[in-house]
Amino acid sequence: MxxxxxxxxxxxxxxxxxxxxxxxxxxxxxxxxxxxxxxxxxxxxxxxxxxxxxxxxxxxxxxxxxxxxxxxxxxxxxxxxxxxxxxxxxxxxWLWGPFAGAFHFGARGGVFVSDQDSEMMLRELAKFTPSPALHQRNPDDRPKLTAPLKPSYDEPFRTMTRRRTNRIMLDEPVGFEALSDCFLFSMAITAMLDLEGIGELPLKMTPSGGARNPFEGYVCVRNVEGMTPGVYHYAAIDRSFSLVREGPPPPFPSMLGEQEWTANAAAVVFLVANFERSMWKYHDPMTYRVIAIEAGHIAQNMLLVATHHGLVGNPTGLINTTVTEAALGVSGATRAALYAVVIGVPAPFSGDLGAIAEAG
Ligand SMILES: Cc1cc2nc3c(=O)[nH]c(=O)nc-3n(C[C@H](O)[C@H](O)[C@H](O)COP(=O)(O)O)c2cc1C
Incomplete structure (x- = not known):
């Protein structure tokens, strides 16, 4: 031996x-x-x-x-x-060396704190260490231009003003068309760029560093009209959903850091990074940042499409990677579920949703 x-x-x-x-x-x-x-x-x-x-x-x-x-x-x-x-x-x-490796694998998570405990800890913390300012003002003693607000806004701005995280979801189904639109406008391939001697690069409605498009989309379906509960993979090339695993997915809180508010969701989308696609071209670990940024581009489009359809898309980075990747059938050092969008039917929201759209 x-x-x-x-x-x-x-x-x-x-x-x-x-x-x-x-x-x-x-x-x-x-x-x-x-x-x-x-x-x-x-x-x-x-x-x-x-x-x-x-x-x-x-x-x-x-x-x-x-x-x-x-x-x-x-x-x-x-x-x-x-x-x-x-x-x-x-x-x-793994081509990004030990430091990016230690960060990536060290950040896979595992210990999750309940919402109540987290809030309690924050209150204690705020008593002794106030939070840093969360926005930066321009000084009053220097000239400044203030952007005007219009009395109302057209699309797409209206939808953008209405996007809100709303963790109170009704246990009701969402339509297949709404869900497939969430993928269409964030992940579907809309054109191919053929680079001679290099190959075809997919182009989408969201930008991707070097058009490497490292993300694959999966959706765990609990309550979507026209879809049997299960785990599906979305093929960006022909916009098809294909069953990876049939039957109810694991309870959403078990995949999402024990966040109980996710239990009622109709579906959870997981954005799974395929680092090897980006590593092939970029050997610099800074690419890890690029990939995290891309997840944001994709998710933002999804959230806006969900909002447009009267649904809610709640983003969460709190992923139990072990449970989730096992359910999705994702494995290997260069694959990781990085970001999730929890989709559901929102309870009526009492906050100032749309305050800017209605301003004036
Ligand atoms: C990258 C990212 C990760 C997030 N992770 C979580 C999360 O794990 N759990 C959660 O309840 N909310 C999460 N959120 C939602 C934020 O708490 C929420 O966006 C914030 O409170 C602002 O509210 P708004 O989305 O309505 O503007 C996340 C948001 C982002 C952008």
Whole structure:
């Protein structure tokens, strides 16, 4: 049996200690001198005898014990194991280096706080540390131009003024046409750009860095007219929805950070990044930012289309990636559900929705 250190292992310094962190599996533990000595040498597949010979002052059995412990903690992988396969997949596919990798895999989430607890914590925080200002005023002692407000606005501006997050949704169905419009105006391919020697680049109503279009759309349907409950993939090329999994999707709160308000939604759209599409062209980790920005472009169009149809689109970034990606059948180091739009029938909203549209 041969061993190799995990490619996603980083060594950090905390106080006076070295700390190992495998960012792919989120495993963190203190490392002693012997552990450092072992992983330092395991940059390529090595068997126990070779390793033992290269280390001085350790018995064979203590090297074996140390290795086993490091395998258990995820610092080292054993040849042929599922961990080694996962490690190899990362090495093969992740082109943005350890820092973007540590950020991406470290930000996959897992511990979710209830809305009530979060509000309570914020109130406590605000007592001692007031929030930074959430908008910046222009100084009064300098000339300024103030944009006028019209008495009313036409489309599309009217719809834009009416978009609002409304987490109170009625347990009622939404129509297929409204849902398919949400995808049509945000994700459908509307033209192809043929670049000689490079290939075809899809063009959509939302912009994409280098026209790499890293996002695929999935929708978990609970209550949509004309669609059996299930998980669907949307093909941007022919605007079709195809069942990935039939039957009621997992309860929405279990996919969305235990947010109970999502339970009544008719459908939840997941935007799944396919990083390899962008990595193929861009090896700079700054592309990670570009991809997050693109999710915003897509989602904003979806929210506006939902609003136009009298529905609500509630955005959420609080995704239980493990539950969600299993339900969608999405796997691999370069695939990730990054953003969700919760679609439903809104309860009448009592806030100042449309205040700008009605202004004057
Ligand atoms: C990227 C992003 C992530 C969000 N994530 C959540 C979330 O996890 N849960 C939630 O209840 N709202 C979430 N929201 C909604 C915001 O709370 C909401 O947009 C904000 O309160 C402003 O309200 P408005 O959308 O009506 O303008 C998110 C919004 C954005 C843009």
């Amino acid at each position: 041969r061993f190799k250190r995990s490619s996603t292992l980083v060594v950090l310094l905390e106080h006076d200690q070295f700390v190992f962190h495998n960012f792919l599996i989120q495993s963190t533990f203190a490392a002693n001198a012997a552990a450092l000595d072992i992983v330092r040498r395991l940059y390529a597949w090595t068997d126990v005898d070779q390793l033992h010979k290269s280390l001085s002052g350790y018995s064979l059995s203590s090297v074996e014990r140390g290795l086993n412990q490091l395998v258990e903690l995820g610092a080292v992988v054993a040849e042929g194991s599922p961990a080694a396969a996962q490690d190899a997949e990362f090495e093969r596919s």
